[in-house]
Amino acid sequence: MTTFHSTRSTTDSLTSKEAIRKGIADDGGLFVTDSLGETKVDIANLAGRPYQDIAxxxxxxxxxxxxxxxxxxCIAAAYGDQWSDERITPLKPVGDDYILELFNGPTSAFxxxxxxxxxxxxxxxxxxxGDENEKIMILTATSGDTGKAALAGFADAPGTAITVFYPQGKVSQVQELQMTTQTGSNVNVAAVEGNFDDAQSAVKRIFGDKELAERLAADSHVVLSSANSINVGRLVPQVVYYFSAYAQLLEQQVINVGDEVEFVVPTGNFGDILAGYYAKRLGLPVKHLVVASDKNNVLFDxxxxGTYNRQRPFFQTISPSMDxxxxxxxxxxxxxxxEGDTRLISMLMNDLKQWGAYEIPDDVLAKIRHLFGCGWADEDQVRAMIADCWTKNHYVIDPHTACAYYVAQQMPRDPLTPRVILATASPYxxxxxxxxALGLDATGTDFECMDVLARETGTAAPAALRALETADVRFDTVVPIDGMEGFVESAAKAL
Incomplete structure (x- = not known):
């Protein structure tokens, strides 16, 4: 029996359904299972199978x-006509590497x-x-993409509501409009005075507020849960696309069953690349997982x-989802x-909360570095890579993917190991x-820029993004960090 408990203690013993509904453990830890990898996925049986079967x-x-x-x-409803490519996450050769497109869904992001x-x-x-009237309110902070994707997924979903916070002025115009124009009777959106980390820390505090939880349950029959990758139900579907990439490499006869593959992943919150580690535990032959960061290179450091230190300058970059x-x-x-040392994890997370930093033992770092590589790109390098990828390959990438593309170019190449770069968002x-970056006209609105990009590159803007220009803005609330809890309570009362 697979059960889930917190990273910080083993007192819980939840089913996956209970862990998904709850979102985050009572002690602030994330749900994990000690049975990860006990059941393997048969890689000999991947080639030629549709994404839904692999999922x-x-x-x-x-x-x-x-x-x-x-x-x-669940799979049939999630991976159907709302995707613009029937392969869901198609793999495309770009130069000597492969790009795994993760942005063909309804909100153009992975x-x-x-x-x-x-x-x-x-x-x-x-x-x-057993409260029949109970509603789940999804509460999430976004650095740009999670918010819209969660809103699109949960809008008018029965038995749920969703509240999204994003950092004011720190997402792109398109990202902001995607959120503020969202339709649905159960959705709420607010900008926050602060950056993503401020908003995410406040959301975690709200999850840990027992008195608020009691009030929400008593007054509104509402329980809070998360759609960030802290929710295990958000993390595990991402494991699928690593297997899908491998299946496509097999199908294209780039590799034979059992050959190793490297993945280069632009990541800020570490969920996208952690899914690759889960894939390895399930039997996928992953040689390296390479973390690509932007100028906020806390993961690189x-x-x-071996020292994680968030006490550092915060940069607002052109790759905002990784800030x-x-x-x-x-x-x-x-x-x-x-090896599941919950006491150590609890101490490290306490250090992070109290001092803004923690240090892991050398032997743990050595094990991590055996599998995980890293690199980062500054903004000039990101722009140069968008231009480089277009000039050399006639393929347009967004600034997040460009971080990974840059890091891939810096790495020594093993000609026998295919390298897959994860493309996390549409350039549009x-x-x-x-x-x-491409030297095109960027003086007009974001929508005029889309039209220029489409005309000059022969690509097409996703219809849902282009239509944002005329969509009605429904949400224009701005709240201070300490006003987030009150906003959640008001949203719950309005249900």
Whole structure:
């Protein structure tokens, strides 16, 4: 029986459905299972299979208390006509590498892979205390992409509501409009005076506020849960696309069954790359996982020194979804690399909270570095890589993918090991930055920039992004950090 408990203690013993509904453990830890990897996925049977079939094998191994019919229904609803490519995450050769496109979903970002299925998982969970009227309010802070993908997934989903906070002035115009124009009777959006880390820390505090939880339950029959990658139901669907990439490499006869592959992943909160580690535990032949950071290179410093220090300047960059100094999912990786030492994890996270930094033992760092590589790109390098990729390959990448593309170019190449770069967002989410990098006109609105980009590159803007220009803005609230709790309470009362 697969059970889940906190990274910081083993007192919980939850099913995957309970862990998904709850989102975050009572002690502030993230849910993990000690059975990770006990069930392997058969890689000999991957080539030529549709994404949905691969998803079933992977998710069945990770979330065994969803029965076959439930899981197949969730997968069919999540990976259907709302995707612009039937392969869901197509793999494309770009130069000597391969790019795994994760942005063909309804909001043009990789978060769709998980956030199209998470509401379907949630709908198949039941209230812990049998309250028939209980509603789950999804509460999430976003650095740009999670917010819209979660809103699109949960809008009007039965038994749920969603409240999203984003840092005011620190997301692109397109990202902001994607959130503030969201339709649905159960959605709420507010900008926050502060950066993403401020907002995410406040959300974690709200989750830990017992008195608030009691008031929400008594007054509104509402319990809070998360759609950030701190929720295990958000993390595990991302494991699927690593297997899908491998299946496509097999199909294209680039590799034989059992050959190793490297993945280069732009990441801020560490969920996207942690999914690659889960894939390795499930039997995927992953040689290296390379963390690509932007100028907020806290993960690079950690992976090279063993010290995690968030007491550093925060940079607002042209890759805003990675402008993060507290990478939540690192906690899960540390749990597995310390052989499940919950006392140590608890101490490290306490140090981070109290002092803004922690240091891991040398032997743990050595183990991590055996699998994880790292690199980072500054903004000039990001712009240069967008131009380089277009000039050499006639392929347009967004600024986040460009961080990974840069890091890949800096790495020594093993001709026998294919390298897959994860492309996390459509370039049309950041049309101004992309146009500037390509030397195109970037003087008009973001929508004029989209039209220029489409005309000059022969590509097409995703229809949902282009239509934002005329969509009605529904949400214009700005709250201070200490006003977030009150906003949540008001949203719950309005349900």
């Amino acid at each position: 079933y094998d992977v998710l069945h191994a990770l979330l065994p208390d969803f029965d076959e019919d439930e899981l197949k229904a 978060k769709d892979v998980a956030l199209q299925i998470l509401p379907r998982f949630m709908a198949r969970t039941t209230p812990a205390d 950690f992976l090279t020194s 993060i100094l507290v990478s939540s999912n690192l906690e899960r990786m540390l749990y597995y690399f310390t 989410k950041f049309p101004r930055v992309v146009n500037e």
